[in-house]
Amino acid sequence: xSPLLEVEGLRVTHDGKPIVDGVDLTLAPxxxxxLAGESGCGKTTSALALMRLLPPSLEQSGVITLYPPxxxxxxxxxxxxxxxxxxxxxxxxxxxxxxxxxxxxxxxKIGKQIDEAIRLHERSPVTAEVKARITELLETVGLTAGxxxxxxxxxxxxxxQRVMIALALACRPSLVIADEPTxxxxxxxxxxxxxxxxxxxxxxxxxxxxxxxxxxVLAETCDRIAVMxxxxxVEIGTVDAVFTDPQHPYTKRLLxxxxxxxxxxxxxxxxxxxxxxxxxPPPGCRFHxxxxxxxxxxxxxxxxxxxxxxxxxxACHYAPWERWPEVEPVVxxxxxxx
Amino acid sequence: MSEIQAGEVGMGETLMSVSEVxxxxxxxxxxxxxxxGVSLDWRPGxxxxVVGESGCGKSTLARAxxxxxxxxxxxxxxxxxxxxxKDEQQKLRKRVQMIFQDPYQSLNPRQRVATIVTExxxxxxxxxxxxxxxxxxxxxxxxxxxxxxxxxxxxxxxxxxxQRVAIAAALVLEPEGLICDEPVSxxxxxxxxxxxxxxxxxxxxxxxALIFITHDLSLAWSLCDRIVVxxxxxxxxxxxxEDVIERPQHPYTQALVxxIxxxxxxxxxxxxxxxxxxxxxxxVPPGCRFHxxxxxxxxxxxxxxxxxxxxxxxxxxxxxxxxxxxxxAAAGAETAA
Numbered sequence: 257x258s259p260l261l262e263v264e265g266l267r268v269t270h271d272g273k274p275i276v277d278g279v280d281l282t283l284a285p286x287x288x289x290x291l292a293g294e295s296g297c298g299k300t301t302s303a304l305a306l307m308r309l310l311p312p313s314l315e316q317s318g319v320i321t322l323y324p325p326x327x328x329x330x331x332x333x334x335x336x337x338x339x340x341x342x343x344x345x346x347x348x349x350x351x352x353x354x355x356x357x358x359x360x361x362x363x364x365k366i367g368k369q370i371d372e373a374i375r376l377h378e379r380s381p382v383t384a385e386v387k388a389r390i391t392e393l394l395e396t397v398g399l400t401a402g403x404x405x406x407x408x409x410x411x412x413x414x415x416x417q418r419v420m421i422a423l424a425l426a427c428r429p430s431l432v433i434a435d436e437p438t439x440x441x442x443x444x445x446x447x448x449x450x451x452x453x454x455x456x457x458x459x460x461x462x463x464x465x466x467x468x469x470x471x472x473v474l475a476e477t478c479d480r481i482a483v484m485x486x487x488x489x490v491e492i493g494t495v496d497a498v499f500t501d502p503q504h505p506y507t508k509r510l511l512x513x514x515x516x517x518x519x520x521x522x523x524x525x526x527x528x529x530x531x532x533x534x535x536x537p538p539p540g541c542r543f544h545x546x547x548x549x550x551x552x553x554x555x556x557x558x559x560x561x562x563x564x565x566x567x568x569x570x571a572c573h574y575a576p577w578e579r580w581p582e583v584e585p586v587v588x589x590x591x592x593x594x
Numbered sequence: 595m596s597e598i599q600a601g602e603v604g605m606g607e608t609l610m611s612v613s614e615v616x617x618x619x620x621x622x623x624x625x626x627x628x629x630x631g632v633s634l635d636w637r638p639g640x641x642x643x644v645v646g647e648s649g650c651g652k653s654t655l656a657r658a659x660x661x662x663x664x665x666x667x668x669x670x671x672x673x674x675x676x677x678x679x680k681d682e683q684q685k686l687r688k689r690v691q692m693i694f695q696d697p698y699q700s701l702n703p704r705q706r707v708a709t710i711v712t713e714x715x716x717x718x719x720x721x722x723x724x725x726x727x728x729x730x731x732x733x734x735x736x737x738x739x740x741x742x743x744x745x746x747x748x749x750x751x752x753x754x755x756x757q758r759v760a761i762a763a764a765l766v767l768e769p770e771g772l773i774c775d776e777p778v779s780x781x782x783x784x785x786x787x788x789x790x791x792x793x794x795x796x797x798x799x800x801x802x803a804l805i806f807i808t809h810d811l812s813l814a815w816s817l818c819d820r821i822v823v824x825x826x827x828x829x830x831x832x833x834x835x836e837d838v839i840e841r842p843q844h845p846y847t848q849a850l851v852x853x854i855x856x857x858x859x860x861x862x863x864x865x866x867x868x869x870x871x872x873x874x875x876x877x878v879p880p881g882c883r884f885h886x887x888x889x890x891x892x893x894x895x896x897x898x899x900x901x902x903x904x905x906x907x908x909x910x911x912x913x914x915x916x917x918x919x920x921x922x923a924a925a926g927a928e929t930a931a
Binding site for chain 2: 294295412413414415442443444445446447448450451469470471472473475476494495496499500509510511513514515516517518521522523524525526527528530
């Protein structure tokens with residue numbers, strides 16, 4: 257099947273220092289890809305770069321190609337002008353970001369805000385059709401048509417997040433990027449929103465890039481997962497493969513730290529130290545100062561992301577790992593992680 | 595520091611007791627009952643989890659326990675003695691401290707770490723010559739080298755380091771209890787585990803009692819001794835952590851546990867989710883406050899407001915009529931599984 261999105265060598269720099277340092281991705285139509293990793297690893301920056309929404313102080317390079325269904329010519333996102341991008345954003349790719357529910361205009365009714373989103377991104381829509389679409393959109397996300405006449409403060413957090421998803425769907429995009437869409441929500445509402453995203457994917461054939469630090473949320477919702485560390489993808493594969501047979505020590509430790517209800521209680525041994533600044537990564541493998549499995553090569557040679565199992569890639573010199581050795585937790589000094 | 599060690603405590607002894615506490619907020623001629631008759635015991639050296647959705651009253655409970663929130667009804671006691679006067683409240687705040695969710699907002703950006711950590715000693719009038727030693731000890735306790743960090747400002751610290759400073763400032767008075775309101779929810783997974791290790795280490799080494807207020811049920815399950823589950827200003831279930839989370843007896847707790855995302859591919863599956871959201875606290879439903887959303891409600895639920903009843907394991911209680919044999923028999927409904 258032809259891809260919906262292809263990303264090659266995406267780099268984002270600030271004053272010449274990389275924040276995202278060479279990301280390659282492909283996404284099939286209707287596929288859900290998870291982007292995992294800790295704060296500062298570059299997941300949000302990568303997502304914003306896909307929509308060319310980075311602030312002017314950041315520079316991006318690399319090739320981003322979108323193949324929207326029903327459009328014969330692929331869209332080269334890197335080359336588009338700002339006006340040209342406006343026809344791509346919301347029409348083809350839209351974004352639901354963290355705390356988005358607080359970014360609704362407080363003095364405008366919900367219906368008016370959706371109306372505006374449609375008019376801004378589509379050429380001369382018919383008013384009656386727009387009205388019908390607003391109702392349909394609100395119903396799609398599990399709200400009543402009456403919500404169109406309400407102000408944001410009259411809605412709960414969960415309802416506002418649903419409105420944001422309705423807004424993201426307003427121009428019928430083929431890809432939605434959701435950046436921590438449920439982080440500020442309670443567990444029940446979170447589960448409701450995730451179920452909604454899943455239903456929309458099925459009904460509308462929507463592709464999804466879901467960004468979250470919560471491995472549980474990602475496992476439940478996505479087909480494939482890319483784990484980022486210090487500006488790079490260190491492991492990518494199907495959710496099944498990565499969760500049952502992780503091939504990078506960072507992923508392994510992230511998964512080990514998750515509580516499994518019914519299993520052994522207690523706190524996992526934390527990964528020592530903090531992730532490095534992607535602008536000044538340590539020599540060799542970026543994870544080596546915190547890695548309990550490191551060996552000689554790791555602090556000198558920078559490992560490439562390579563296929564270690566079918567359709568499963570890892571940036572670890574010693575992958576594939578058939579069995580993870582028992583290790584003493586390393587105590588990284590602050591110097592080592594700086 | 596407390597002489598009481600975890601594990602040697604008789605069941606009857608409490609560090610703090612909360613009895614039938616009510617907190618009301620005025621809201622447009624209506625009253626929101628943020629806490630609607632809450633009672634609990636917090637034992638010395640115990641890790642107690644308080645869980646529930648936003649708006650259930652868990653943070654209000656923490657504030658009320660420290661006298662930071664005026665109560666309409668109810669009593670607080672500390673080691674069995676009633677806390678009523680201002681003087682006793684001041685004493686309470688020396689023995690029980692609190693840390694908050696956001697380490698970015700809870701530290702004064704213009705003060706150095708040394709000033710922030712010393713402040714509680716000044717407020718409580720601890721003799722000056724003791725300050726230096728106490729501050730250094732608290733810094734060491736949270737794993738921050740005093741020589742490196744005391745002169746820094748909050749903006750020179752990472753999120754995890756700031757939360758450590760907040761904990762140090764709470765520890766400097768050598769309290770017996772620490773109330774932690776979502777202490778790690780803003781931190782990354784690896785930093786979370788580091789902070790939790792600090793807190794649980796303090797509980798193990800010197801019997802510091804902890805209250806964890808959190809919406810994260812798996813976190814509460816993994817580290818608490820006991821858990822209370824709150825819904826709309828009430829405790830609806832309580833018991834040992836394993837019992838409450840692994841074998842919940844209240845339909846609300848069951849719904850919360852079902853909604854936890856599990857790190858198993860496709861684990862969400864087609865689970866049944868609770869519909870709707872927490873009702874308006876100014877219009878608490880009659881009868882059982884959970885009945886409008888409850889998948890297991892039966893005839894009397896919309897008229898009888900259930901008390902906490904023994905259910906499941908020893909020490910486990912649920913405020914649900916399914917555990918009242920008389921109500922179940924009268925309604926001819928199925929008994930609780």
